[in-house]
Amino acid sequence: MSQTLSASTLLAVPLAPLVGSLLAGVFGTALDGNRMGRTLSHSLTILGVLVALVISVMTLQSVVVDGARFNETLYTWMVVGGLKMEIGFLIDGLSAMMMVVVTFVSLMVHIYTMGYMKEDAGYNRFFAYISLFTFSMLMLVMSNNMLQLFFGWEAVGLVSYLLIGFWFNKPTAIFANMKAFLVNRVGDFGFIMGIGLIAAYAGTLNYTEAFAKAGELGALGFPGTDWMLVTVICICLFIGAMGKSAQFPLHVWLPDSMEGPTPISALIHAATMVTAGIFMVARMSPLFELSETALNFIMVIGSITALFMGFLGIIQNDIKRVVAYSTLSQLGYMTVALGASAYSVAVFHLMTHAFFKALLFLAAGSVIMGLHHNQDIRWMGGVRKYMPITWITALLGSLALIGTPLFSGFYSKDSIIEAVHASNLPASGFANFAVLAGVFVTAFYSFRMYFLVFHGKERYDQNPDAHHDAHHDDHGHHGHHGHDAKPHESPWVVTLPLVLLAIPSVFVGYYTLGPLVHGDFFKDAIFVNSALHPAMKTIGEAFHGPLAMAMHGLQTAPFWLALAGVVLSWYFYMVNPALPAAIKRSFGPIYTLLENKYYMDWFNEQVLARGARALGMGLWKVGDQAIIDGAVVNGSWKLVGWFSSVVRRLQSGYIYHYALAMIVGVFLLMTYFVWLNK
Numbered sequence: 001m002s003q004t005l006s007a008s009t010l011l012a013v014p015l016a017p018l019v020g021s022l023l024a025g026v027f028g029t030a031l032d033g034n035r036m037g038r039t040l041s042h043s044l045t046i047l048g049v050l051v052a053l054v055i056s057v058m059t060l061q062s063v064v065v066d067g068a069r070f071n072e073t074l075y076t077w078m079v080v081g082g083l084k085m086e087i088g089f090l091i092d093g094l095s096a097m098m099m100v101v102v103t104f105v106s107l108m109v110h111i112y113t114m115g116y117m118k119e120d121a122g123y124n125r126f127f128a129y130i131s132l133f134t135f136s137m138l139m140l141v142m143s144n145n146m147l148q149l150f151f152g153w154e155a156v157g158l159v160s161y162l163l164i165g166f167w168f169n170k171p172t173a174i175f176a177n178m179k180a181f182l183v184n185r186v187g188d189f190g191f192i193m194g195i196g197l198i199a200a201y202a203g204t205l206n207y208t209e210a211f212a213k214a215g216e217l218g219a220l221g222f223p224g225t226d227w228m229l230v231t232v233i234c235i236c237l238f239i240g241a242m243g244k245s246a247q248f249p250l251h252v253w254l255p256d257s258m259e260g261p262t263p264i265s266a267l268i269h270a271a272t273m274v275t276a277g278i279f280m281v282a283r284m285s286p287l288f289e290l291s292e293t294a295l296n297f298i299m300v301i302g303s304i305t306a307l308f309m310g311f312l313g314i315i316q317n318d319i320k321r322v323v324a325y326s327t328l329s330q331l332g333y334m335t336v337a338l339g340a341s342a343y344s345v346a347v348f349h350l351m352t353h354a355f356f357k358a359l360l361f362l363a364a365g366s367v368i369m370g371l372h373h374n375q376d377i378r379w380m381g382g383v384r385k386y387m388p389i390t391w392i393t394a395l396l397g398s399l400a401l402i403g404t405p406l407f408s409g410f411y412s413k414d415s416i417i418e419a420v421h422a423s424n425l426p427a428s429g430f431a432n433f434a435v436l437a438g439v440f441v442t443a444f445y446s447f448r449m450y451f452l453v454f455h456g457k458e459r460y461d462q463n464p465d466a467h468h469d470a471h472h473d474d475h476g477h478h479g480h481h482g483h484d485a486k487p488h489e490s491p492w493v494v495t496l497p498l499v500l501l502a503i504p505s506v507f508v509g510y511y512t513l514g515p516l517v518h519g520d521f522f523k524d525a526i527f528v529n530s531a532l533h534p535a536m537k538t539i540g541e542a543f544h545g546p547l548a549m550a551m552h553g554l555q556t557a558p559f560w561l562a563l564a565g566v567v568l569s570w571y572f573y574m575v576n577p578a579l580p581a582a583i584k585r586s587f588g589p590i591y592t593l594l595e596n597k598y599y600m601d602w603f604n605e606q607v608l609a610r611g612a613r614a615l616g617m618g619l620w621k622v623g624d625q626a627i628i629d630g631a632v633v634n635g636s637w638k639l640v641g642w643f644s645s646v647v648r649r650l651q652s653g654y655i656y657h658y659a660l661a662m663i664v665g666v667f668l669l670m671t672y673f674v675w676l677n678k
Helices: 007-027 038-066 093-116 123-142 146-164 171-202 207-212 214-218 229-244 253-259 262-271 273-283 292-314 319-339 343-370 388-401 408-422 428-454 492-518 535-541 546-553 557-575 578-586 588-595 597-650 655-677
Strands: 070-080 083-091
Touching: 007 038, 007 070, 007 083, 007 093, 007 123, 038 093, 038 123, 083 093, 083 123, 083 146, 093 123, 093 262, 093 273, 093 343, 093 492, 123 146, 123 262, 123 273, 146 171, 146 229, 146 253, 146 262, 146 273, 171 207, 171 214, 171 229, 171 253, 207 214, 214 229, 229 273, 229 292, 253 262, 253 319, 262 273, 262 319, 262 343, 273 319, 273 343, 292 319, 292 428, 292 588, 292 597, 319 343, 319 408, 319 428, 343 388, 343 408, 343 492, 388 408, 388 428, 388 492, 408 428, 408 492, 408 535, 408 546, 408 557, 428 557, 492 546, 557 578, 578 588, 588 597
Parallel strands: none
Antiparallel strands: 070 083
16 A cells, blocks of 8 residues: 555545535525625635645546555444445546546636626525535545445435526426436436445445455356346446436436536536446446446447437537537447446546536537527527637537547547447447447537537527527526627636636547556556457557557548538538528428437326326325225224124123023023034
8 A cells, every 4th residue: 555645635635625615505605694705605615626636636646656556444434234334535547537537627617607607696506516516526436435436426416406406496497407316316226226236245335345256246146037146236337327427218317407507517417427427337347347248238328329319419509408419429439438348448538528528518608608698509600700719619629529630539539439349249330330420420510519609600690589588687697688799708717717628628638548548557447358358458459659540540430420520511501501401301200300309208208207107196096095095994993893883782781681692692502512412
């Protein structure tokens, strides 16, 4: 155990944002009479996240340079039988990298929020929430046991609920946060079942102890079935990841979560919370490597999400929803990599995606501010000359997203495609098609948004809904500034995070690809059975440096598919804008299918929800009222009452009644014995 990492220093990482959150949440809100002003509230919360970032960077440096590691229990909550429930930290390459990503993106969002939410009545409350989220996410990624992992898992879900419904007077926001909460409960049920099975059969919740028994778990069958126990465990755990990381069919909550303020879209639904499922599967790689059934299942689910959620991004007109469906698609890519046993590639894409997707969400928020809270890209255009910083950073983020060679997204996305191509799993054929087709789709919808927003004819003064902007007016946010007001660049507290996020979006992939994917950075955090799953070994043999990979990338199918998507979107929306409308008319049923999001919401609301309601009503009416209340409870007392009324008639109190009963009894007994003697 290295002495360069101390428990007290590591404890300050999650506790610093927690302290800032508590101070702003108690003294900066109506809870304590708003005694703390806005300046002090945002200063304390930003300071807390800054402290966490500095220590996280120092921790990462110790892990990389000194080979430092930390795996200790800090507090034992209780012991039930032989099962210990503890709080502790595990610091290795995986958790150290996640700590830096979470705190850096969180700090950018905190700074950005000073500009975006400056006129909102809930300013201090918002800062308290996002700092509380940062604490929850750090507890999740730093945990060394499944109890703490589950605590962080549920805590980020709770804070997400609070943030999506931040404007609690807005019906659509309340519907969205309830939808997110309920859908995630479905996934979390599977997650806790998986944890429960590990606790039952391994007798521990500690990662290290559980992974040491992975071989024993892999030899067991699930009682009463032909399934392997480890397959059931892994599928249950992955169902949790399907909810948190918005995989089909538990993806439906994420697009609706755009009802919350834009900063949380960047923090929670692009960079951190939705990647918790990816992190969890990578952390549990010693178990997942034992079940090819689970890996195939993961790959199929990821492929469906990567491709079909991308299709939905093509027809979106809300700028935030375009980026949201892009998030869904990219989470699908990460999941496909997990299925191919390319865990390090999935986590690498998690990191690069965190930077450029947070950048795109914050750039979208900057555009929304500059256009006085118009979110419809059909009524934008020509914004480039009014918002140059937002324009150039959004362009860099879009280029990273579509996998342009030398940009961060290229290295992670192409590594996923190569890993899938090298995979020997049965599901890899469909996955290979999905990730390749997804490259074209991603480029098309990303640059559709880019061209409609930043280039072409200015349309912001033609918005028919310009005088009906209720998105923020009802909540004391910014308000609409007029039907024909010119766009304007955002203040420095908004543009500074854009610039700082653009830097890693361009460069971080080039400089970290070697050690993170093809080196030994994750050597003791991620386990791969290269004999059974040779994808990582295959792509490692073909790797000759990031520059050579970028040069080779110019000759491969993903680059030309991405270029085709960009060129086609340019032609459709800049050269011949009448063509998309004509295609929409010609393919009306397909457009209707996409517009209704494959009718998943309809199915959930009309079939699942109504079916559950009908089942609940039936259980209530028949089971509760008729059987339990009617037959068991009411029936029992009625039977006792009837029997009592009969017995009561035998107790009249008259002696001659009792004498008659005795005579009749004696007569019957005598008759009986006489009959027996015959």
